[in-house]
Amino acid sequence: GENVEQHPSTLSVQEGDSAVIKCTYSDSASNYFPWYKQELGKGSQLIIDIRSNVGEKKDQRIAVTLNKTAKHFSLHITETQPEDSAVYFCAASISGANSKLTFGKGITLSVRP
């Protein structure tokens, strides 16, 4: 089955700096890669996703890049703000009926004011 790994497990950046979070996946058939943000005491929320037919996707301060050959994808957050502090989960899935997501273990991002 699919195995998704995130590194590092924690990341601390200064407010205004950029943050990059990386994930690797094992199944080359995976073609959908979402990123979820979990704030303290809340459920995870989708912040951006990418499908395997594109290499990069942007949404304001957030971008995701995908390298299918190397089987890794990354979340980029520019101009970080304290409210970006949260746990970020990456996931991978294979298209098909009843597709399920395989999540990484999560990375805790801390933005220092």
Add this chain to the structure above:
Amino acid sequence: DAGVIQSPRHEVTEMGQEVTLRCKPISGHNSLFWYRQTMMRGLELLIYFNNNVPIDDSGMPEDRFSAKMPNASFSTLKIQPSEPRDSAVYFCASSRGTPQPDTQYFGPGTRLTVL
């Protein structure tokens, strides 16, 4: 829409007791997922349903865990008997259930503590 609703938000029980967690998915969503989150193992998929039918329960840790979805608007996850190692945050999520992978909407979670 109120989003995915879970109850209770917190549950403290003693080892050996039965625990029932409840979930109401977003109206119109056809897929429902139960996850368990711990520091050690992260977010693990326990079971998911499509159109009220269990599709994959390979993540259910053992026979003490069972899940049902009697109708499109309600699901339960039951642990009987509970053990201290079951302490975790349990999330329910729902999605439209399209053939293509789709956004999953998570509930706020139930924090379970088994003493």
